[in-house]
Amino acid sequence: MNDNKGKKTCQAWARLMRVSTKLLQDIELDLKAANLPSLDWYDVLLEVRNAQPNWLRPVDIQQKMLIQQYNISRLIERLVKEGLVTRKSCDCDKRGQYIVLEPAGHDLLNKMWPIYKAAIDRHFGDKLNVGEVSSLTQILSKL
């Protein structure tokens, strides 16, 4: 039988995995080379900042980031330990808590962004033209 689409699909899948893994590795390496923490710290802090003036709860962040409950729990634990965020008790639901961005967290975001941005450009953006970028976005949006 001639399962042409099947073959092409698997090839595309393999390439997608390979490329995204490699890109992530390379970009994380750039951050590490600048003595900056990894992207998941950035993502949490950014979500918290973007939600301002509202506060997010761990469960909100977890859903936005598509990670496991226990992972966000411990990730926040580390951020708290570094003074980047604090926990604030949540009156409307005593099981819960709000995550508050501290100045140190805000500063870290600002410090990471230029490096992160440059890495995205270097490893990703610079290799595609505008048409390819929007075409990629459009295709990915179907997934």
Next chain:
Amino acid sequence: MNDNKGKKTCQAWARLMRVSTKLLQDIELDLKAANLPSLDWYDVLLEVRNAQPNWLRPVDIQQKMLIQQYNISRLIERLVKEGLVTRKSCDCDKRGQYIVLEPAGHDLLNKMWPIYKAAIDRHFGDKLNVGEVSSLTQILSKL
């Protein structure tokens, strides 16, 4: 200033990360639901089989899979423990070793593939038409 490409690039980057992470999670979940091991086991076994009739060395697999040396070392350790591959001493370089696919490894590949294939289709292939698949492949090939 009007950095339109910059914005689009970051958006595409974010979507690429989000989509690839989600796809990987979903497909790994399908494997786990079928009581099968994770994709990195599959990848190692597949590389070893594809290289036949030649044998691969850990360092070869490591390069093909873009993972760290200590990770491939331990991954192979687990595969050996499960009887999926064996190590064979390497005459031409006494530091090295060959990785030999055992029947159990071959069987596991055959058992995983239908599930893996179905998961790729369900979460990825079925959501794109042929044109999108080749366009995606083409764009990713530039990265």
Next chain:
DNA sequence: AATATATAGATGCATCTGCATGTAATGTCA
């Protein structure tokens, strides 16, 4: 050949993740 350098692979230790489960608070429904 003798020495220095590089490469293949393993491993101790700390950190991180997955899984199962625990605790406490909330929501549901008779």
Next chain:
DNA sequence: TGACATTACATGCAGATGCATCTATATATT
């Protein structure tokens, strides 16, 4: 209201990963 199910978050334990380093062999340099 009381009993039961659900949700938010934390955590003990086992397994996986990152980092640095070790051993052994191979290669390059003189």
